[in-house]
């Protein structure tokens with residue numbers, strides 16, 4: 001017997017719905033019969049069944065109309081990690097998330113699903129098969145991570161059955177797939193500038209990369225399992241491909257798939273990390289005079305040279321999660337979707 005969902009439960013809002021993950025989420029929600037309001041500072045597409053509301057999530061008056069008659073809100077907006085702008089991260093990820101929560105309560109929203117990040121526990125040292133009970137990073141490597149931690153705490157603490165708002169946080173790791181503006185474009189840009197010849201460290205470090213459709217699947221499962229009697233209320237969930245891979249094998253598969261050479265020469269991790277730290281400091285000191293963005297940031301070097309993969313048993317148990325697209329198929333579909341980034345294109 002199939003359970004019928006009341007129509008009101010099928011109205012949802014996606015904050016950050018113009019972004020990479022947001023648009024994939026919107027497309028799947030439409031497929032599943034939801035009607036969707038998107039709230040974002042920009043409109044990146046048009047789709048039947050989607051109502052766009054443009055505005056900054058720090059502005060409650062702009063947010064409220066997007067939440068009218070909506071029972072479920074997905075919050076997947078954030079400034080890009082590469083922006084390295086402390087004030088912006090604090091304003092959007094912390095103050096803005098407080099406003100999102102207030103708006104949900106005022107609008108009578110029943111469920112809030114946050115896109116957090118597995119990096120909230122990452123401090124630049126190895127994490128092998130990390131579970132959700134690892135402590136938050138005490139010394140987060142960058143402002144993005146620092147504010148994602150505060151954001152997740154705010155959303156999970158807001159879970160209040162009496163007030164009628166239930167919350168849950170999804171912690172994806174290394175999202176990739178068609179239309180990703182970060183991973184593949186950054187990689188190809190580095191390859192075109194001759195910077196992808198080197199492997200940082202010994203090249204054996206295992207990492208999670210998660211195909212975007214698996215991340216979407218985890219979000220929708222979480223939303224549909226979020227009920228007052230459910231064990232998932234107020235908890236974080238790792239969502240990964242459940243196939244940790246050598247970081248440099250993944251990079252090589254993407255690069256070779258697009259016609260570029262795989263990195264070959266090894267550089268010592270400590271040396272590259274030290275250099276990245278120096279460059280970051282230099283960029284900070286010189287910021288009033290010149291603006292430059294180093295390709296090697298301490299966070300990127302740490303991500304490229306350490307183990308960081310996570311256990312998603314909790315999501316399997318509580319949400320019935322299982323990846324829907326394998327890593328191999330995910331890489332093939334991603335490579336195929338970037339014909340304009342191929343070598344020689």
Ligand SMILES: NC(=O)C1=CN([C@@H]2O[C@H](COP(=O)(O)OP(=O)(O)OC[C@H]3O[C@@H](n4cnc5c(N)ncnc54)[C@H](O)[C@@H]3O)[C@@H](O)[C@H]2O)C=CC1
Nearest residue numbers: 016018019020021040041056057076077078115117174175
């Ligand atoms: N891409 C990845 O590998 C990972 C991403 N995440 C999280 O997933 C979420 C989505 O990330 P992506 O889709 O990759 O990023 P994205 O940059 O493609 O999408 C973010 C969206 O948020 C919107 N936005 C930013 N500031 C806003 C504001 N003040 N008001 C309204 N909208 C605003 C942007 O316009 C954009 O459309 C983020 O919360 C990110 O922290 C977590 C783990 C890994």
Ligand SMILES: CC(C)=CCC[C@@H](C)[C@H]1CC[C@H]2C3=C(CC[C@]12C)[C@@]1(C)CCC(=O)C[C@@H]1CC3
Nearest residue numbers: 174182183186187190195208295300301303304
């Ligand atoms: C697993 C995970 C969290 C991946 C998502 C982040 C990626 C967008 C970056 C993480 C490490 C980055 C990195 C590079 C590109 C972007 C990342 C994959 C380089 C390969 C860019 C060129 C270099 O000079 C080396 C960088 C190493 C780290």
